[in-house]
Amino acid sequence: MSRSLQQIIKLESQQLQSLHIVTDNLQIILPQSQVVLRSERVKECLVPQISIVDDLDRPITDKFYNAGSTLELRCVITHLPILYTILWKQGNKTLNYDTSRGGISVKTTIRKEGAVSVLYIANARKNDSGPYICSLGNLTQNTILVHVIN
Structure with a gap:
């Protein structure tokens, strides 16, 4: 992933059940309840730090x-x-x-x-x-x- 985990991650899927992020030294799974619909095509989530x-x-x-x-x-x-x-x-x-x-x-x-x-x-x-x-x-x-x- 080229972006910082502190940045907002944008997704295209509206059928998202959870967001699974894996980097070299960190794995995060966010449930759907932490993903916010901002438009019909873009979802955002804030990754806890x-x-x-x-x-x-x-x-x-x-x-x-x-x-x-x-x-x-x-x-x-x-x-x-x-x-x-x-x-x-x-x-x-x-x-x-x-x-x-x-x-x-x-x-x-x-x-x-x-x-x-x-x-x-x-x-x-x-x-x-x-x-x-x-x-x-x-x-x-x-x-x-x-x-x-x-």
């Missing part, structure tokens, strides 16, 4: 914390589809906010252009290090590597 960002909204792939501090990971989603859940995972494990570990919370703010989901983990420990994934259901995701140092 997920970024994990720093305090200045710059995309990041690694973040370092001192043991005992609070982890704060910000996930920005644009073109948020209806009926999708934002999930945080550590590796392949979905984070459970009611675990015995405690101190895990998420604050999600819905905006006109999408959403911001912030994961907080209090009293960081060495075993809190590793990959963290912000996902939009099974639609798309982004990963950051967290390093907790003593």
Whole structure:
């Protein structure tokens, strides 16, 4: 695909059931409910984008914390589809906010252009290090590597 995934994708088919986009490192499937009819011959859809960002909204792939501090990971989603859940995972494990570990919370703010989901983990420990994934259901995701140092 020669166009950026951030751009609007135009389709000729009115019989669209879903839109399946595959690039070198990303696969997205959008249900028909996310495709908007703009005319009799053109349909448009907005492809969700997920970024994990720093305090200045710059995309990041690694973040370092001192043991005992609070982890704060910000996930920005644009073109948020209806009926999708934002999930945080550590590796392949979905984070459970009611675990015995405690101190895990998420604050999600819905905006006109999408959403911001912030994961907080209090009293960081060495075993809190590793990959963290912000996902939009099974639609798309982004990963950051967290390093907790003593």
